[in-house]
Structure formats: C-alpha cells, structure tokens
Amino acid sequence: MLNHWLEHKKRLHGYIAKQLQDPTLADDILQEVFIKAHGQQRQLQSTENIGAWLFRIAHNTMMDHFRQQKTQQQLSEDLVAVEADQAELSHQQLAQCLEPLINELPEKYQAPLKLAELGNYSQQQVADELGLSLSGAKSRIQRGREKLKQNLTRCCDIEVGRGGVVAFQPKDNDYRDC
Secondary structure, eight states: OHHHHHHHHHHHHHHHHHHHOOHHHHHHHHHHHHHHHHHHGGGOOOGGGHHHHHHHHHHHHHHHHHHHHOOOOOOOHHHHHHHHHHHHHHHHHHHHHHHHHHHTSOHHHHHHHIIIIISOOOHHHHHHHHTOOHHHHHHHHHHHHHHHHHHHHHHEEEEEETTEEEEEEESSTTSTTO
C-alpha cells in the first residue's frame, strides 16, 4: 500500500490543493485520505484501479469537509418563539374540535378512537377493553381515523408541516365548538 501511496501522493495533493485553494488545509485533507485509505485497504479488490480509488477517497473527504464547514443561518429567538406559539395555539384549537367531531362518529368507531387517541391506549388495550380481536380493534381505529379526518377536513382548514399541525382555522366560525 505504501508504494502505491507514494506513487499517487503528489497528484492527489495537487488535486486537493486545486480544489481547496488552501495549502495547509490540503495537507490536512491529504493526511485524512491516507488514514482512510490505509483503514479501507482490505476493501480494495484490485491494485489496478488504486489511483481512481484514492482520488475517490480524496473527493469524498473534501465533500465531508465542505459539509462540515457549511454555515447555517440561525433564526432569531423572537421568530422561533412566534412560530412555537402559533403551533401551540393551533394544537389547542384543534384539540377542542376533536372530541365533538369524534362524538359524531358511529359508536363502533367512536369508542375505539377515544380510547386510542384521547386515552393513549395501545391497540391491544383497546381490543381488550372493548372485547374485540386485535385486528378488529385496529380496523375500527383506522376506519374511525378516516371518518374523523373526513369530518375535520369538511369543517376546518388545516396546514400540516414536518412537526404535525402548523396552522388551523375553522371554515365556518359558527360550526360546532370549533
């Protein structure tokens, strides 16, 4: 391995230095490439393509360096607090609407859904509580969720993001308790 390294070291250094335009950093990256190559030499199938293999390691090492150096713009604390407050308010408003909407469902979906969603029961606990098979409880909970979703989207505008509900607005202010 050392002979191959010595054969390609100068070209690798030139390639890295050209990409980074910082001689000191190029030396550091070259050293990382050597360490990675030495640690991964068992993965090398043939020494015919060792140059390409070393350049691929150099490229990946530089990409890792660039990813680590990316600066991320921080949101101001005021902006983060406003978003959190809005999300919390949306969740509270939505929670007030859920129970009346669940109460509109047929009893066979209403009870399993209340236990699972409002009571935090597992599906097995719902099955045991209501004397259902596990698959029966799962089916009723799933169908109840679908019917609840239909009712909810009929009366409310909901914006969903990565963290769940981001914004919530009743379509008609006089509709139920929403």
